[in-house]
Amino acid sequence: MGQQLHRAPMRRLRRAALVATMGALVLLAGCSAQTQDEWKNLAMPDPATEQAVHTFELWRWSWVAAMITGVIVWGLIGWVVVRYRRKHDDEIPVQTRYNLPLEIFYTIAPIVMVVVFFYHTVNVQNIVLDDTDQDQTIEVVGQQWSWTFNYRLDGSTDGPVVWTSGTGSQIPTLVLPVDQTIQFNLTSPDVIHNFGIPAFLMKMDVIPGRTNHYEVTPTTTGDFVGKCYELCGTYHSRMLFNVKVVEQAEYEQYLSDLEDQGNYSEEPLLGGNFVNEQAGLDDHSEEEAE
Structure with missing residues (x-):
């Protein structure tokens, strides 16, 4: 009976993952070719200028870093859930406080990540805003x-x-x-x-x-x-x-x-002739209404 109770959450988790996967496949199947390319580029269009390549690379590697961080965090959450789960109704899990090495790690690690992101962002900003001999x-x-x-x-x-x-x-x-x-x-x-x-x-x-x-x-x-x-x-x-x-x-x-x-x-x-052709907007508005 106890084993069946432990298996029930796992079955629900697998069922939810299957539904989410099927839903994502349905959404992707309905996307246009351009939209699929943007999803392939992590929601970015193909860069069409020399400067845009640097922005695209920053965006792509930021996603890679975020996904690696996410996998580590999700893995640790899953490991803790399984490793320290309650095995008996009268069991009280071990309570841990004031773990100095762990507290130092989760304070320093995010700071290091922010510094790295800031460094590469400033570099890309300097490149795309650089003044050269324009043609x-x-x-x-x-x-x-x-x-x-x-x-x-x-x-x-x-x-x-x-x-x-x-x-x-x-x-x-x-x-x-x-x-x-x-x-x-x-x-x-x-x-x-x-x-x-x-x-x-x-x-x-x-x-x-x-x-x-x-x-x-x-x-x-x-x-x-x-x-x-x-x-x-x-x-x-x-x-x-x-x-x-x-x-x-x-x-x-x-x-x-x-x-x-x-x-x-x-x-x-x-300034152009926009104000002088305000009627053009009204004509468009009427056409769209029809």
Whole structure:
């Protein structure tokens, strides 16, 4: 009778583990290919820039460290449960207090882990925020509620620009050359926004009255998405933009096309036509409601 009582919790534990495994398999089976890739990367997209690789490696090895720690802790919990379980109803387990070596270990070990994480985090931060000799400079303006991209001509840092801007009815596209180092200078004329591209594994606040900046070096051509990560007002959810990484010749042709369209200025455009096309949002809202 006693053996049956001890076996009952184990049967329930095995049954719960089986149900959890089956549930996880069902969820993974319903995921898209992109989502499955992100799960393979521990919920991260494939890094698409030289800088993003460092962020991805930090994320991956942090997960490895966390899983190793978890396995050790779960193993110790299981060992204690089995080793020191009550074998008889009238038995009182041994009570242990003031175990100095154990107390020193569980105090020092977490401190060491935090120091190691801090060290590698600072290293990666220094790498992704390092200023180099950029090939292109793009003045990014976040305004309620869209984006304006000013491309400095001839790779200059203070020369004339060609620009493109989103409106209430049009999501702008940011075009970047592959294998070129691009510096984003981030400014805002109104409130705080946040400029981020998931595949680049980087985002940064866009703050009125100051210019933040960071660099990326795309390593693969293709289409990506970007958005504002800071709640910035009524239509924050529409602060989206597309990203297209192309070959250098196609990038130069794109800038030439913008200039031919009249999107040329001696100074960066500090805001687009979003407010003037508020009706575009209302039209979209009606379409979505239908």
